[in-house]
Amino acid sequence: MANKRVDQPTGTETVGHEWDGIEELNTPLPRWWLWTFYLTIAWAIGYVVLYPAIPLLEKGTEGVLGWTSRGQLAQEMSLADQARRSVGEALAATDITKLEGNPQLMQQAVAGGRAAFRVHCSQCHGSGAAGSQSLGYPNLNDDDWLWGGDLKAIETTLVHGIRQDGDDATRQSVMPSFNGALDAAQQSALADHVLALGGKGRANPAGAQIFADNCAACHGATGEGSRELGAPRLNDAIWLYGGTKADIVRQVLNPRMGVMPAWQHKLDPVKITMLAAYVHSLGGGEPTVPEPSLPDPAASAAASDATD
Numbered sequence: 001m002a003n004k005r006v007d008q009p010t011g012t013e014t015v016g017h018e019w020d021g022i023e024e025l026n027t028p029l030p031r032w033w034l035w036t037f038y039l040t041i042a043w044a045i046g047y048v049v050l051y052p053a054i055p056l057l058e059k060g061t062e063g064v065l066g067w068t069s070r071g072q073l074a075q076e077m078s079l080a081d082q083a084r085r086s087v088g089e090a091l092a093a094t095d096i097t098k099l100e101g102n103p104q105l106m107q108q109a110v111a112g113g114r115a116a117f118r119v120h121c122s123q124c125h126g127s128g129a130a131g132s133q134s135l136g137y138p139n140l141n142d143d144d145w146l147w148g149g150d151l152k153a154i155e156t157t158l159v160h161g162i163r164q165d166g167d168d169a170t171r172q173s174v175m176p177s178f179n180g181a182l183d184a185a186q187q188s189a190l191a192d193h194v195l196a197l198g199g200k201g202r203a204n205p206a207g208a209q210i211f212a213d214n215c216a217a218c219h220g221a222t223g224e225g226s227r228e229l230g231a232p233r234l235n236d237a238i239w240l241y242g243g244t245k246a247d248i249v250r251q252v253l254n255p256r257m258g259v260m261p262a263w264q265h266k267l268d269p270v271k272i273t274m275l276a277a278y279v280h281s282l283g284g285g286e287p288t289v290p291e292p293s294l295p296d297p298a299a300s301a302a303a304s305d306a307t308d
Contacts, residue, residue: 087112088270096151096273097288106277113278116271120263129282133242136258143284144238147171148227150288155276161262170262173230175255178214182252186210191248197223198237201245 004016012025047053051063062068087108091099099106118127124137131139138146147153157171164170182190186206193207212221218231225233232240241247241256263272279285 084112091270091273096155096276099151099273099277100288109274109277110281112271113274113276113281116267116275117278120267121275124260129279133239136241136256138240139238140279141283142238143286144233144236145284145286146173146225146227146230146232149280149284149286151276151280151285152288154279154285155272157260158267158272158275159262159264162260163257164259164262167262167264171230171260173257175218175231175251175257177253177255179253181214182210187249187252188245190215190252191245194223194234194248195243195245197235198243200237200243 003018004014006013007023007025010025012027014023015026017024048061049063050065051067052060053063054061087105090105091109094102094105099109117125117129121129124135125131125140126137129140131137138144143149145153147157156169160167160170162171178187189204189207190210191207192201192204193211195201196203196207211219211223218229219225219234220231223234225231237243239247240258241251263275267275
């Protein structure tokens with residue numbers, strides 16, 4: 001203390017010690033810095049009192065507000081579950097043929113179906129639903145449908161599957177093998193005609209006759225297919241097992257017919273509705289055609305009495 005003095009050039013008091021002739025000035029801290037420092041201390045004390053802060057042997061201090069990040073997460077999860085339940089209840093109460101009439105509910109169904117698709121369907125159809133020709137998994141992004149592309153038709157396929165053993169309502173279609181029924185020249189001519197139907201080859205009169213005699217009953221005279229029979233359309237150049245001449249000959253001789261599982265015993269009806277909505281939204285969904293309403297016998301009788 002005795003060594004303290006005021007530095008004349010700066011007018012600042014020294015701290016009282018020197019080293020090799022160098023002295024340290026006792027320059028006061030800026031007032032704004034001091035107040036900021038005091039505020040951080042006050043904020044820290046308040047935080048320790050209000051929130052969990054100090055770890056103890058078995059648990060930490062809880063804070064007078066009782067807030068925890070785990071509690072906040074549980075509350076947010078509860079709200080999300082409530083929202084999902086409300087959407088599920090709305091979907092369960094809505095006939096799928098009327099779902100398109102409720103755009104908001106349809107949008108929520110598509111969002112739920114997108115998540116369900118990644119879990120249950122992407123293993124075969126791919127994450128982008130593009131399918132695989134080498135494995136016979138159809139592309140769900142186009143507008144080519146074997147049994148129909150409206151919401152009800154897609155739902156039926158999901159519920160009962162395709163060629164699912166043990167399900168009497170499953171989608172069924174069988175293409176016969178022509179191995180031994182057609183010689184090599186006939187096979188080639190038929191494949192040429194099938195390619196020509198989709199604009200991918202030259203017309204072949206001999207192949208057209210073979211097609212008319214053996215294939216038109218299911219696939220249609222112009223290759224338009226039949227949804228009632230599950231016979232694919234052949235005049236759109238969209239192929240399930242490949243569209244080369246060799247692929248077509250192979251399918252004629254040794255037909256490949258895929259199997260899709262029925263999901264009615266694995267997924268609840270709401271999730272199936274969501275999946276149908278998502279697949280419908282991928283780009284080729286068709287509008288639902290309302291079923292024709294049957295005449296009301298009571299109304300018919302009343303009209304008859306009125307005209308008598």
